[in-house]
Amino acid sequence: MTVNIALLRGINVGGKNKIKMADLREALTAIGLQDVQTYIQSGNILFKSDEGEAALRSRIEEQIETVFGLSIKVIIRTAEEMRVIAASCPFTEEQLAAAAVTAQGEYLYVSMMLEAPTAEQLETLRSFETDKELFDCKGRDLYLLFYETVRNSKLAVKAEKLGVHSTVRNWNTINKLVSLADGMESSTSPS
Incomplete structure (x- = not known):
């Protein structure tokens, strides 16, 4: 499975678009994303999935709208893409x-x-x-x-x-996300 990073725009900023990270992890696990974890309150989500970027983005945006009533744009990068960045x-x-x-x-x-x-x-x-x-x-x-x-x-x-x-x-957040993604990948046991 591929480690992906979903980056939400404009949540928990200035008291607007509030989403608790525990609730977000639960909502995304409910749509089948695996090993969901978050980093800080600004909408950085790491998870595993074999779905393509467009499908993942659409499903995550729909779930956030359904569960939290917020129309939030999601940007996705794989762990490898984040390492390249x-x-x-x-x-x-x-x-x-x-x-x-x-x-x-x-x-x-x-x-x-x-x-x-x-x-x-x-x-x-x-x-x-x-x-x-x-x-x-x-x-x-x-x-x-x-x-x-x-x-x-x-x-x-x-x-x-x-x-x-x-x-x-x-830049600090970029590097922390790479580190967390590396940890997720190294904790994956071989099939």
Whole structure:
């Protein structure tokens, strides 16, 4: 079975779209997902399934709407896709080190999108890039680097408005999800 990671957009943020993780795990187990676990309250769900991405996304979105009455967009990546995201940071060690010194809080994020943005969408986004706010796109994943803060960032706002369903996670969360997925895969006994 494949380890998948479902990333929910906009839950438990500012008191809106509240879902308890224990209830979410129970709801997703009820539709046949196996070994369901969650990480923090922002809608990171790891599970095992052999279904394809589109079918899983549809079933999870429907179950969340049925059980919780919320219309939430779900982005799915396999454990392998998440490992590739973590291994493919496009920014140099020098850029990351400089951002780590100057940023107020987290400085590296990945916006995971349902589909890859068009060249035109990326060109529009490029017009909001500055020497303090950088991005690079690899397929369906948009890497964002902030030398100051993501708060009040024009680039971050425009990235959210690309016209592609997406959800953003910080670099620490990306790496933790990889670690949890690795643990799930290593705990699988051979058939």
